[in-house]
Amino acid sequence: MKLRIYPATAGVSLLLLAGLLSAQNTATTSASKVRIVRLSEVKGAVLLDRSAGRGLEPAITNLPIVEQNRLETATGVAEVEFEDNSSLRVAPDSAVEFPELSRTAAGTTVSSVHLIKGMAYLTLVKSKGNEFHLLFGEHQVAVPPGTHLRLDVNNNDARLAVLDGAVTIDTPHGPMEVTKKKTATLLLSGDIDPTVAKNVAENEFDTWDKQSTDYHARAATMSAFGNSPYAYGMSDMMYYGAFSDVGGCGSMWRPYFTSASWEPYSAGAWAYYAGSGYSWVSPYPWGWTPYHYGSWNYCPGAGWGWQPGGTWNGLNNGTMIAMNPAGGSGRGTMPVIPPHPPKPGSPSLVPVISKPLVRSEMGSSNSFVFRKDSAGFGVPRGELGQLNKFSAHAATRGSVSTPVYMSMGPGSGVEARGGASAALGAGAMRRGSPPPARSSYDNEPYSAGGGSYSAPAARPGSSSSSSSGSGTRSAPAPTGGGRGPR
Template identity: 25%
Template sequence: MLQGVAVWAQTDPGPQRIARFEAVEGSIQFQSAADNQTRLADPRWPLAAGDRVWAAAGSRGELNAGGAIVRVGDGADITFTALDERNAQIRLTAGTLGVVLRDIPPGDRFEIDTPNLAVVLDRPGRWRLDVDPQRNTTRVTAEQGSGTLYGEGGQPLAFNAPQSREYAFRSLAGSQPLALNSGDAFDRWSNERDRALAQSPSLRYASADIPGVAQLDAYGDWGNDPRYGAIWYPRSVAADWAPYRNGHWEFIPPWGWTWVDDAPWGFAPFHYGRWEQAGNRWGWIPGPPQRRQPYAPALPFGGARPNIPQGVPPGFRPPMQHPMAPQRIGAPIEPLADQVRRDQWERTQRAQQDQHQADMQRQQQMREAQQRFQPSYGQRQLDEQRRQIEQQQQQQMFQQRHQQEQLMRQDQQQQMQRMAEQQARQRQIQQDQMQRQPMQPAMQPQMPQRMQPQAQPQVQPQAAPQAPMMRQGGVQNRGGGEPGGRGSHGGPPPNH
């Protein structure tokens, strides 16, 4: 069977968590933050972060915010300041607000802000907040669950059910306990809504976080398909009915062109899960009930191409069929951008696995080649002996080189020592000569001594005969005595 997916022109999928009006009694309006337009509450219109909702006197309304039921009472004025996959934040400025928190996964946050305080819900439960702007008070009632209140300066205060207290201004001190259940019309209406949801058959097959899924009870029947699992078939439709036949495309910021079905049950099946042909009729597959489903402006479909309604906006590209991987059949459906990212991730994972398998095969081939060409035992012994001999030779060469270096260093030290001794003796001889020579005139030039290959004796003046000075080694012999070396030579007479 050819699988297909509805494709829209815009590339940004928009917010994936929305709020939707499930029930409206009286006059309730909302203002979209995307276009600042004010509209009457419409179950076919999704609400996103930044949208504002207010109820007139005597009016009540219920919204499914994906994981939480939000109810507004008489004179309520709320704004969804944050609404995404992990965070939900509501600002209540006046009136009554009821919250039924079904689930809060780890890392998620649900917060309610009033002019007096902030409430962070820590666990699933039932809560009610009443804000009186004239008295500047906020009444907090917890029937189930637990949370934390934050007053002026971020002062935290644990708040556990069951209890009800009223706080004035921005101080959490001095509050008085109040009756838990006032039993007014809003509480009675909320209890009736809770009982109706608890008895809904659709919530046994689909996730309660899908807005509009409870309305399928009155318009269709559930079945179990061996290929897809739980599947819902609409009643009171033509024999040749197909999805995207009765409705129109609406440009809804920030998602862009969005399918708006005319059927009263047409919200959940056209924005969550997907359509498939089972037998000879169309059925809606919601996906696993335990997983939070993302919102999409349009849905994938399988089988024959649905009818494209008239009046498509100029330049708009209507839904087209594109192949869908067989392993995706029965899997939860995500917006197109998420599918592209997931497909890229799957391709990357497959490429990494293929690369890993190729590396393992290459290593195995290398090991096998090494085993095939591994030398015999005798050859390995010869190689080992050869390596040992080479190591011994290298050690001997290193020792010889070390001994030679030591001998060279010793010779250098001895030569340096002999040279130092000779220089010391020469300096001593020069000092002795300077002490024995007579004083010379101030301007008398001094004859330079001529360097001889061997030291020659010098004759001292007769006026001051001195005993001969002998230098060992036949260096010099001064005076008129016997020569101390190979011979004696008279030096030049001194100048007078």
């Protein structure tokens, strides 16, 4: 069946979000403690205590985070995405808790994030009515919408750098406003006034933060999020897929790099949450919204596609699977919810691999390979330009590669091939050939970020693979960059 594919432009996304908005009006009319935020990116060794009685366990992308959960980045980095597309990025060797994640009777959100140690970036969109509180040491700062900041917490003090907007800090002598491009240093305890520097010192993770912030901002502009209470995950749908006019099946969103034989539920994991049961977690970088809202439908001759509609499903998204019965040519097998909670001492993540999980990845030290039916798994987020042409080529050839190189971190002035900078964790993947080497005295911006998704451990005989980071407080593992296909 021939598909007419078009990017998820503003008009299409407005139609999609109209469904989101109308579906969620009744779901947000009363105060609720059952609120989830999304672990939107995981690179390297990251741990999450999901209050399931198992303590810290390995984290994977798209795990729901609920109130009282604890996130530790160890030697990795992580991003948490809130419902309105606000985001929190956590550097290595950091620990974060979520004391409050609630929703008011008016439908607005109240969030409290406690940075126990390490460094984190916070980007809040301009969502009317939402409250956000940042806790560290004995301090609590109310962060207004539209603020972008960096917080670094050490043993005795904390440095709060305002990158955009302004925050007000309570001091022994009254409120103190810290405005854009200023840094406040505060003791974690005691009644000494903070000191304020009229600048923001550079940090090796600043570019990673900027790239991620820009990624979300671009998608937000394209899709006109407006005041949708459930806008998270839309950035990734915009980047990793498009809507298709599929004959008699109507308009369906399909991820790039998929064929009629790809199945949306052939790989993933069941994550157990005390009081709520098991929640389905998809390994795909875009795998949040389509597994909590709308439905997957099988179109004969074309394959699976997602369509908006219905109500938002939080932790109990297993009901969506029940609405997509297996059977019929090419439909595949739907995963079955485990009948009992995990036994004492056993992991609370139950992997499901019913067919090999295809990965797009580095093919050599200077090329990246996109593979058919990878559905974007392994493709760096927002770093390799537009994916639609790569997807079309992979559909006919099975795979397609593009030349890439690795750009080193700030001050190095070095361009390296492939795994060299990847191992250092201080570079970024870029499409094309490396430019001529420049002097180490050139203080030019650099790009950092990316890496690969760590999939849940596969059952014996599965071909699923995973990766993890290494090192301490180095820039995140490289992903990609450069322009889209010409």
